[in-house]
Amino acid sequence: MIDLRSDTVTTPGPGMRSAMAGAAVGDDVYAEDPTVRELEERIAGLFGHEAALFTPTGSMANVLALRTLVGVGQEVLCESSAHIARAELGAHAAFTGLTMRTWTGRGGGIDLPAIEAMFAPDLGPFFVPTKAVSIENTHNFGGGAVLDMASIHAVAQFVHDRGAALHMDGARIWNAHVATGTPLSEYGAAVDVLAVCLSKGLGAPVGSLVIGSEEAIAESRVWRKRMGGGMRQVGILAAAGLFALDHHLARLHEDHANARLLAEACGVDPASVDTNIVVVDVPDAAAVVAAAAEQDVLIGAVGPRTARVVTHLGITRDEADSAASVLAKVLGSS
């Protein structure tokens, strides 16, 4: 089976497993796990922020991050297919009690005029006040699209001028960084708080982080425990993240090249593929998924007429080639 459903299907290799087995650990609820602290400090440093907090999932990292910016009955603006809006099962409403309004951007991108038009200052007991804007980089359902730095700076300036804040869902910020060469610290400098995942392209089995100010992270630590996310000798998992940063970051360009190859086979312009995700419009996604599976290629359906193909470190160039010929046949684009 060649599994292209998601970059979360990777399994840890021998090097990562031995780093995990050898990790120094302690009780992280007492802040005594040296490997977790090392990971948190390293990640905070990479993004130029004061602090970071290890979480079990990216969804929890996003919930913790946004709740440092937006309170009960206040709103965040985000893109209509954002992971926080579509794929976190209403966690932000359920746990934080915030509301969302959305704009629709091409490839999940930033539409500053739409944000400007929607933005609601605090006018007292009449309208829901906008406290934050959230952007996603790369954009998952937007086909792994990278946000351009100029738009990020423009939206950052807009929200900061109005006393609001900017959140970035950077689950795949690593892919954006490798695709564009933009330093992680430049992304970090533009936003108030961000969430990143180690369990996507970086190939760790578990783990995400919230990154922000000392104050935001102290608050997130309290809420992580409140949500049942206080973990004990979790350095075993943080070690996988450290290993992933050392060994799996620079290689992401291989996934991007494989994605372009697969795009071509699927009749998608490879130049439109920024990173490791190819979104394909098809007449019947379920039928395409089933036909590919019959030939040992697994892809995903992310909508009734939308298939998604994702490359990752478990896919070699040869496997990408084989999958490309299967998909070309299935999609009739050969």
Ligand SMILES: *Cc1c(COP(=O)(O)O)cnc(C)c1O
């Ligand atoms: C995967 C993902 C997350 C976090 O997902 P978890 O499964 O909760 O770790 C957040 N944002 C984006 C864009 C994602 O793709």
